[in-house]
Amino acid sequence: MPFDLSETDRLLTTTRAVRKRLDLDRPVEPEVLLECIRIAQQAPTGSNMQGWRWLIVTDPVKRAALAEMYRKSGADYLAAGAKQAKASGHQQTARVLDSATYLAENLERVPVHVIPCLKGRANPKLGTGMMAGYWGSIFPAVWSFQLALRSRGLGTVITTLHLAAEAEAAELLGIPDDVTQCALLPVGYTIGDEFRAVDRTAPENITYWDSWKGSAG
16 A cells, blocks of 8 residues: 555654753653664664664663763864854754753753664774665664654654763663664653754755766755
């Protein structure tokens, strides 16, 4: 049977990066998280290795520790980004940086931290192709996880700032040395459901046909 394109397109175009609208007080049921991971397991992986692993953090002490690592690693980056956005006058970027700062300040209050991982270690010396395959083996599953959350009234956002303290986080969470943390997703039910598509440039402006010398803007 064909998909309902209107609903499919609505899911794909309204699954936003959610920060300020995460409900910090409503708990998230473990079975919902596992159901979303079950869906994410259908994502393709390089050589069908299925090396994804998911670490779910609900312990408040560990969430607080992760939040502190996040703030320590990202404070300068967020401050510089906010300053640049303000100087440029780009309101949409300024709103994103404002919400990113809010998340950093409240990360420990988000009820669930999900850390998607891959077995093995990322090795840039292997070259572009191998690295593309490595990261391409986890982020399709991450996006499927986000879509599954969205369809159930939850939201999240991909963050990577804590990875500057990956070793410290690994020690905190007992992650083995041969496992790579790929992101941190703060997960919670959303406050309201009125998400919408945002303005993007027309696809003709970023699409080339047969050669980079085409008509893209």
